Amino acid sequence: MIQSESIVSAYAPPFKIISKYFIAAMASFVILNFLLLINYSSISGHHFQPKILSINHIATLGWITMIIFGAMFQLVPVVLETKLFSEKLAEVQFWIYLPGVIGLPYCFWIFDTGINMTLSAILLNLAMFIFSFNIILTMKSVKNWNVTGWYLAAAIFYLIVTAIAGLLLAINLWTPYIKLSHLQYLNLHAHIAFIGWISMVIMGVSFKLIPMFTLSHGYTLTNAKWAFWIINFGLFGISATMLFENTAFPYYIFTGLIVLGIIFFLLQIHIIFKNRIRKKFDIGIKFSSVAYIMLGLTTVLGTFIAFVDYESIINLTLVYGYMIIFGYISMLIVGQMYKIVPFLVWYHKYSSKVGLEPVPMLKDMFNEKFAYVEFYLMLTAVFGSLYSLTFRSEIGLLISFSLMLISSIIFLFNMITIFRK
């Protein structure tokens, strides 16, 4: 009896833990949009400013990374066909991560670069190490490795690199010791975070979820494999060159490789969409497909930035960062959340009742009309913000950031509706 009960819980996602991560992440999204709005007039110029750094870390650590943590705990059993090593560690990790994810942006905000920032960074590192430990031990029991597994394993590696680099940067702000430029290390930290950690997860998971949601099959994952090796090679190269001065030429080469890798990725996504059986796009897939297009546009801009003196063009890095965080990553997260969360809640609350009593369908779990309003608001806000940043229109930023805030509140509202269903 006892044994059979453990089997029951083995592959079921740990609902409570995942919900904590998701809700904390979605709240972060609203908070960061609120902070953007009240600071709209100071979002310009160089990116190395306390408030921009603070908001940026709410986005990456609070919004994006916490969503990934929760999603990984949910998807690992499905994607890697094994069970999570420890739910307890996932819970412990959350309570260590939370003070860190509040502390670090707060320290940036008031620009307290002393011991408090370093302590926050240590907490974040600890939580990320626990996460990596948990996932690596989970991966040890994987029998059938697939491309998604490779991507997730690589992502764990880059998470650790990003975390350590971030901690070293925090210590450097406290007691300077880095001989090369702090900004060069910052560049490394940021690129490893966005391409190594976040994008590796997004890409790997995309190869599983997009076919699952659109019912696509009958294609090969050749492009996905090429993308994996090319992007990793490029990332290693870029990381290596960042440690030296005057490395313009190899830097271009490795940047070029990463761009090539992303093209392979987008090609693979295109093939998956082409082979889909479900022709109709629902709201989740709409968000996601816009996100993939934005990734393409961002890559074009990133390529351009690599070959120009980007710091001389005002707001260019801000435009770039905004495109990555809002146009590409946030759009994708919102889209995937509209697919993942209804299923998570449905599975937790209703799957045991199927066939025994009436249960709601997934589309009955949230108000799709609100989601469409959110979609168009967010789309308008993304392009409005990019336009306003490029042409330095303060009123444009005010309007765009307001729209983004409203859209994030609708998102939070819809998600809470699902959780309470």
Add this chain to the structure above:
Amino acid sequence: MEDAAVITKDMKISKMLSSYPQTMEVLIKASPYFKKLENKILRKALAGRVTVEQAASIAGVDIYSLLYELNKSINNSIECKNIISEEMQNEETVKQKPGILGKIKSDKIHRLDVRPILKSGVDPFQNIMAAVKEIKDDEILLLINSFEPIPLYSVLGKKGFEHWTEKENDLFRIYFYKNKEVVQDENPSKGKTPSKEIDYEKVIELDVRELVPPEPMIKILEALSQVDENTVLLVHHHREPMMLYPKLEERGYEAVTNKIEENYFKVVITKKRNT
């Protein structure tokens, strides 16, 4: 002496017919009831579950003279007689008609005449199983058939049914009823018998490859109500349904998944045995 080819009373009719086609004639000579076995579909549906002994009982012929005739048709060995006389000693004692059948009220009896179904060339097994599902503990299923459905005895026996058969000319009346004492007695011994011995009589197929989550799960869980201990639910799936397993476990079912190719998995779902 050459290969000792011997037909015993425990041999399956289907095996006997495929190994020694000449025995078909012997069967038909022994009883016209066996003419049905010339129909390939019926043979597959019926004979697969029937032993020579059961067949003899169905046809109302003496098992030992039938065995003798059958063995004579495949070889003329004298040994047959020895086997037959050995087996003769194991004969069962004749049963008495159970008392409850006399006492039961007529509205508690469900009648099912499967002769029209058989005439149309269809195996009435599914109809019988559907009817059995309706039978409550204090009710009786009265099955009317043109032959004695021996395989049903063991199939329904596993479900806790006793049977009593009356023969009237070409007509068989079989009463299936639940004997509470026997059901309780059977349970502890059930654990001893290996579960593999139970034959799966029915296969339900379900293709969920064109459905997006969680519809495959919904369809599968809804189909479980039709899956009893003798039924296999065969699901054609586009991936391994990891999250379905706990839900099957909850309801007392188990699954084995077989990867056929990329995006094609066969999931075999069965009801767990009480151990």
